[in-house]
Amino acid sequence: MPQTITEKILATHAGRESVAPGELLSVRIDFVLANDITAPIAIDLFEKSHISTVFDPERIALVPDHFVPNKDIRSAEQVQIMRRFAKKYGIKHFFELGEMGIEHVLLPEQGLTLPGDVVIGADSHTCTYGALGAFATGVGSTDVAAAMITGEIWFKVPESIRLSYVGELKKWVTGKDLILHTIGDIGVDGATYRAMEFVGEVIEALPMSDRMTMANMAIEAGAKSGIIAPDQVTLDYIEQRAKRPFECFHSDQDAVYDEEKSYDVSALEPQVAFPHLPENTRPVSEVGTIPIEQAVIGSCTNGRIEDMRMAAQVLKGRTVNKNVRLIMIPATPSIYRQAMAEGLLEIFLSAKGVISPPTCGPCLGGFMGILGPGERAVATTNRNFVGRMGHSTSEVYLANPAVAAASAILGRIASPEEL
Amino acid sequence: MTIEGAVWKFGDNVDTDVIIPAPYLVTADSEELGKHCMEGVDPAFSEKVGPGDIIVAGKNFGCGSSREHAPMAIKGAGISCVVAESFARIFYRNAFNMGLAIFEAPGVSEGIRTGDRISVNPHTGEITDHTNGRHFSAKAIPPFMQGLIKAGGLMPYVLKQKQEQDRA
Numbered sequence: 001m002p003q004t005i006t007e008k009i010l011a012t013h014a015g016r017e018s019v020a021p022g023e024l025l026s027v028r029i030d031f032v033l034a035n036d037i038t039a040p041i042a043i044d045l046f047e048k049s050h051i052s053t054v055f056d057p058e059r060i061a062l063v064p065d066h067f068v069p070n071k072d073i074r075s076a077e078q079v080q081i082m083r084r085f086a087k088k089y090g091i092k093h094f095f096e097l098g099e100m101g102i103e104h105v106l107l108p109e110q111g112l113t114l115p116g117d118v119v120i121g122a123d124s125h126t127c128t129y130g131a132l133g134a135f136a137t138g139v140g141s142t143d144v145a146a147a148m149i150t151g152e153i154w155f156k157v158p159e160s161i162r163l164s165y166v167g168e169l170k171k172w173v174t175g176k177d178l179i180l181h182t183i184g185d186i187g188v189d190g191a192t193y194r195a196m197e198f199v200g201e202v203i204e205a206l207p208m209s210d211r212m213t214m215a216n217m218a219i220e221a222g223a224k225s226g227i228i229a230p231d232q233v234t235l236d237y238i239e240q241r242a243k244r245p246f247e248c249f250h251s252d253q254d255a256v257y258d259e260e261k262s263y264d265v266s267a268l269e270p271q272v273a274f275p276h277l278p279e280n281t282r283p284v285s286e287v288g289t290i291p292i293e294q295a296v297i298g299s300c301t302n303g304r305i306e307d308m309r310m311a312a313q314v315l316k317g318r319t320v321n322k323n324v325r326l327i328m329i330p331a332t333p334s335i336y337r338q339a340m341a342e343g344l345l346e347i348f349l350s351a352k353g354v355i356s357p358p359t360c361g362p363c364l365g366g367f368m369g370i371l372g373p374g375e376r377a378v379a380t381t382n383r384n385f386v387g388r389m390g391h392s393t394s395e396v397y398l399a400n401p402a403v404a405a406a407s408a409i410l411g412r413i414a415s416p417e418e419l
Numbered sequence: 420m421t422i423e424g425a426v427w428k429f430g431d432n433v434d435t436d437v438i439i440p441a442p443y444l445v446t447a448d449s450e451e452l453g454k455h456c457m458e459g460v461d462p463a464f465s466e467k468v469g470p471g472d473i474i475v476a477g478k479n480f481g482c483g484s485s486r487e488h489a490p491m492a493i494k495g496a497g498i499s500c501v502v503a504e505s506f507a508r509i510f511y512r513n514a515f516n517m518g519l520a521i522f523e524a525p526g527v528s529e530g531i532r533t534g535d536r537i538s539v540n541p542h543t544g545e546i547t548d549h550t551n552g553r554h555f556s557a558k559a560i561p562p563f564m565q566g567l568i569k570a571g572g573l574m575p576y577v578l579k580q581k582q583e584q585d586r587a
Contacts, residue, residue: 074445
């Protein structure tokens with residue numbers, strides 16, 4: 001029976017030859033994660049169950065990244081719960097400050113999530129690991145509590161949508177623009193319950209960072225997962241990182257899809273998603289005049305070294321507009337260090353930006369750049385819901401790092417071509 | 420047993436950030452979370468809502484983050500169930516896992532208004548708006564999810580299974 005990559009991964013983890021969409025399966029999990037918002041609830045449920053051991057202390061990651069460095073006393077308490085639990089049950093991958101980075105950037109960087117894996121995380125952007133050719137999906141804290149006990153989880157096998165991208169990308173057009181354009185086309189519930197499979201020559205030419213940005217935002221179309229078949233780019237990324245064996249899966253040529261779409265992206269411009277949904281996309285040339293007070297470049301969507309480099313390319317030798325606060329957030333300590341080694345931090349500081357330690361921080365309105373009433377921000381993050389970055393009358397416009405950097409300089413949402 | 424209550428009506432794509440804004444995600448106390456339920460769309464909601472009231476919404480209810488604080492806040496506010504045209508996937512799963520009753524029913528968004536008194540029969544899926552006399556039909560709950568409800572949520576379900584496995 002012809003199978004998609006998603007069906008093959010789920011079948012293998014259920015001990016089956018093949019599976020069909022709609023089937024309910026119990027599948028073996030390769031990796032489980034939770035953060036400082038979701039882990040405490042999972043830990044509470046786990047401890048109330050009076051089970052004395054986790055299924056595998058090496059296959060669980062606890063990453064305190066959302067409100068850390070602790071933004072207040074209650075956030076500190078959340079991390080204390082994680083720290084105590086990690087110690088008590090010997091959880092190997094608890095990331096203390098100094099090693100901690102944004103979970104979905106950190107775990108692939110550390111080689112903990114690999115091609116062919118089934119990964120679940122109590123964070124909706126867990127779908128990021130699909131960029132490595134894994135089946136990865138966000139769940140709630142209760143699912144994580146159960147998974148920490150059993151090492152398994154129940155899934156309905158999703159239908160797949162095959163999204164094909166052809167053509168050649170223009171300068172300043174990135175994976176962020178491909179996924180925003182796609183969400184703009186199919187809508188924020190356009191892929192609900194389904195797996196988005198990204199294919200085509202454009203995807204094959206994308207570096208890992210852009211692939212992760214795309215898979216990361218599959219949830220913004222309602223998808224269960226996003227996935228890109230592993231290739232040489234993937235293997236080059238994995239080679240020095242993988243800490244355990246892994247298996248690469250590929251869709252059969254005659255695999256069955258619920259829906260197929262093809263995008264010719266040769267003429268695609270950088271995209272901007274207007275408030276208050278990621279589907280409200282426009283090409284940057286059609287934005288009009290939108291003054292901004294803040295620009296945030298970071299997050300699990302766009303906080304990788306490639307994103308820092310792209311921002312630096314635009315910011316070099318320039319100064320941020322006097323009405324704008326620019327916040328740069330390298331997503332992990334190693335990205336931070338690499339940015340320092342390459343002189344990027346000097347560029348950010350000279351441009352009068354500030355550099356935050358790795359954290360989700362302002363992306364979800366936590367801290368490190370909260371918006372006041374009526375303020376507008378351009379951000380490389382993933383959501384622009386009402387009040388997402390602060391006050392309920394503030395506004396977030398989603399864009400790629402080059403557009404965010406250009407906007408910071410010009411004081412309004414702008415294309416780097418305008419500089 | 421039929422669920423009956425007064426309706427609070429919301430639109431499409433009600434996201435988890437408006438159901439419970441991120442600054443409150445430092446607690447797992449559902450009563451405390453309930454005080455801030457729906458604050459992102461209606462800051463006075465928790466003062467207005469009464470015990471047993473019902474949320475009715477459009478498509479894609481609960482989109483966005485995986486925070487279980489969202490269904491917890493809804494329960495904490497005293498809401499008896501949520502009826503929507505459709506639900507976002509993680510919210511749907513979380514609601515069953517932690518025992519918040521939810522129903523997918525086409526037409527409710529257009530046919531039911533704030534202040535209407537409705538009843539929901541969880542077994543037949545029949546929804547009646549007693550204010551305007553209209554009827555709606557909720558989609559059947561998949562057997563596996565029914566099993567979860569019967570067991571009292573995912574944790575009791577999993578623990579029971581584990582006990583049986585350990586015995587065998």
